[in-house]
Amino acid sequence: MAKQLAASNSPVIVRPAMTYHDVGKFINVPWRIYADDPMWVPPLRLERRFHLSHFNPYSKHGDWQLWVAYRDGQPVGRISAQVDKLHRERYGFDAGHFGFMECIDDAQVFASLMLHAEAWLAARGIRYVTGPFNFSINQEIGILVDGFDTPPMIMMTHSAPWYGRLLEGQGYVPAKDMLAYKINVDFEFPAVMKAVIHRFSSKIKLRTLQRNRLTEEMEILRGIFNDAWRENWGFIPFTEEEFAELGSTLKWLLPDEFIQIAEVDGVPAAFMVGLPNLNEVLPELNGNLFPFGWMKIIKRIKNNQIRSGRIPLMGVRKEFQNTPLGLALACLIIDAPRHAGLARGIDEVELSWILEDNLPMRHILKSIGSKEYKRYRIYQKNL
Secondary structure, eight states: OOOOOOOOOSOEEEEEOOSHHHHHHHHHHHHHHTTTOTTOOOOOHHHHHHHTSTTSGGGGTEEEEEEEEEETTEEEEEEEEEEEHHHHHHHOTTEEEEEEEEEOSOHHHHHHHHHHHHHHHHTTTOOEEEEOEESSTTSEEOEEEEOTTSOOOTTOOOOOTTHHHHHHHTTOEEEEEEEEEEEETTOOOOHHHHHHHHHHTTTEEEEEOOGGGHHHHHHHHHHHHHHHHTTSTTOOOOOHHHHHHHHHHHHHHOOGGGEEEEEETTEEEEEEEEEEOGGGTHHHHTTOOTTTHHHHHHHHHHTTOOOEEEEEEEEEOGGGTTSHHHHHHHHHHHHHHHHHHHHTTOOEEEEEEEETTOHHHHHHHHHTTOEEEEEEEEEEEEO
16 A cells, blocks of 8 residues: 555645656656555656646646645645636636645645645636546546556556545545446457447448557547547547547557447547556556666567557547447457457456446446446545
């Protein structure tokens, strides 16, 4: 479990992270919090540097501030506050977020961090706060509330078990739960789903990503995703820059067959992206990509030595959802990458995240034998 540091009567000092050196301290806080937690996976510091910089495409529509809490000169917590233009346009200009929350088990430290974040948000007209988001719903979200006994998959969070208690102590209440499911890759579809797939197989064509048309292909995926998710809780659209940046990263990590596009009568209608679980490698690197970390990652991928994966992106266009054809699309794009995974040595996959109230998708996942094994939670508060 995460490390519970001894309580202290020393004053808490919270400082904004403004300089390169400050942001480095912000990035390093989790190494202190999770020093004794074998389930925590250290992020790559270089990747976190990019994410917490204005090179991140999020900065085109989001504004943020970072803080680090100190006691006796040592960092003991951190937090961000952010306002998102796209979110405010969709949900109201009084809505804002907090994120990147890490803290020792100390109510005074946590209250000091939240005070700074809430004051910053209130000064910008925010009256309704949700979080954590790192920075938005299209990135890492939520705190882990169940499933502490296994490490997180790639691009998913891990949390100290006291975070929910600390948030509720500051007046926050649960807003939404998200679930992570795990399944063995050699699953079989039930007979009824096989029948639906057979019925519509002549109308559906599966293909992989065409790398020689990467810009156009990423726009196709973005269009499907934004259409498929537009009515979901908390949705904000991926911008062109955000999806292009995602594509530039994925093209170095993924075999072609890990991205599947389903066409109906020649028109793209659904897609799925599968990721090898690099979190199997990252504990060995302890946050350092250089000098040899990048070589370990490439070697593991090239030699098919990664045994698990995650499906972080999936979408079926709204017009097909809740129809037999939509079920066939969902089944086929789930089925196609698993054969590629089996061929590359992957034996289990996480499907995440799934909204707790997304009952149709949860029914599909249950019917193919997947099991809910982690639960994440978003909290809210009126200022």
